[in-house]
Amino acid sequence: MATSNVPELAAGKLPDLPEAGFYLPNFITKEQEEYILSEIARLPEARWAVLTHRRLLSLPSQLTGPAKDKLIDAPMPAFLTKIILDKFKELHIFDDSAHGAPNHCLVNEYQPGQGIMPHEDGPAYFPITATISLAAHTVLNIYKKNEQGEREAAPIWRILQERRSLLLTTGSMYKDTLHGIFDLEQDTDLQSGSIANWQLLGDKSSFENGTANRQTRVSLTYRDVLKVAKIGSALKFMSKK
Numbered sequence: 001m002a003t004s005n006v007p008e009l010a011a012g013k014l015p016d017l018p019e020a021g022f023y024l025p026n027f028i029t030k031e032q033e034e035y036i037l038s039e040i041a042r043l044p045e046a047r048w049a050v051l052t053h054r055r056l057l058s059l060p061s062q063l064t065g066p067a068k069d070k071l072i073d074a075p076m077p078a079f080l081t082k083i084i085l086d087k088f089k090e091l092h093i094f095d096d097s098a099h100g101a102p103n104h105c106l107v108n109e110y111q112p113g114q115g116i117m118p119h120e121d122g123p124a125y126f127p128i129t130a131t132i133s134l135a136a137h138t139v140l141n142i143y144k145k146n147e148q149g150e151r152e153a154a155p156i157w158r159i160l161q162e163r164r165s166l167l168l169t170t171g172s173m174y175k176d177t178l179h180g181i182f183d184l185e186q187d188t189d190l191q192s193g194s195i196a197n198w199q200l201l202g203d204k205s206s207f208e209n210g211t212a213n214r215q216t217r218v219s220l221t222y223r224d225v226l227k228v229a230k231i232g233s234a235l236k237f238m239s240k241k
Ligand SMILES: O=C(O)CCC(=O)C(=O)O
Pocket: 106, 108, 116, 121, 131, 140, 179, 219, 221
C-alpha cells in the first residue's frame, strides 16, 4: 500500500500501533451513509445469519471449500461498490492486493450490548482489512500475542471508530494482532490516554465526558479473498465430495 505518497492516508496513521494501522474520520458523507443503510434494510431478513452476539451478511456469499477460504466469483452488490471502491482507489488502498480491489464484504450489525470475540482475520484474505462504521460508534480492542503465539488477556490498544469512519489494518497489525469488541451497553474511559486514535477523531466533542452509549451499529468489512473459483469449477469440486 503506497502510503507515503497519499497524504490523506498518511495523516491517519495510528500513532504507537504496529506499522500500518490507519484511521480516517468522515470517510463517507451522511447522505452516503443513509443510502447504504437503506439498501441494507431492503435485503430480505433470510439473507442474514443470526449469531449469538450480532447478525451477519456475507456478500456476495460466504467463503466455501474445506478450509473456508474460497470465494465463488460474483460481484458484490452495487450499493457496496458504487461509492466506496472509487474512494479506495483514490487512496491506493488495495493497489497491491491480489485482485487490485476488494471482492468481499462482511456486513455486521450489533445491537447495544453486542460485540465480537477477539480473532484474527486469517490467511484467506490479502492482508488488508478496510472497515467502515455506519450509524454508530464502537470501540475496537487490539490484542498482542505472547511468545507462544497466544492472545494476551487484556487489549493493549483501543480504537474508537466513529460513524462514517474508515479503519485500515495492514502489515504487522493485520498479521500479529487480534481484534474484538466488548459486548457492552456503554463505552467508558474515552480519553486521550486510553484511546489510540484520540487525536485523529473527527468530533471529539461527542465523547468528551468520557462515556458513550452504544447504539445499533453496522460495519462494512472489505477484503480481497485470495482464492476465487468460477461457478463451474466450484460445482465440480462440490460434486466430488
Ligand atoms: O465490526 C467490526 O468493526 C469488526 C468486524 C470484524 O472484526 C470482522 O468482521 O472480522
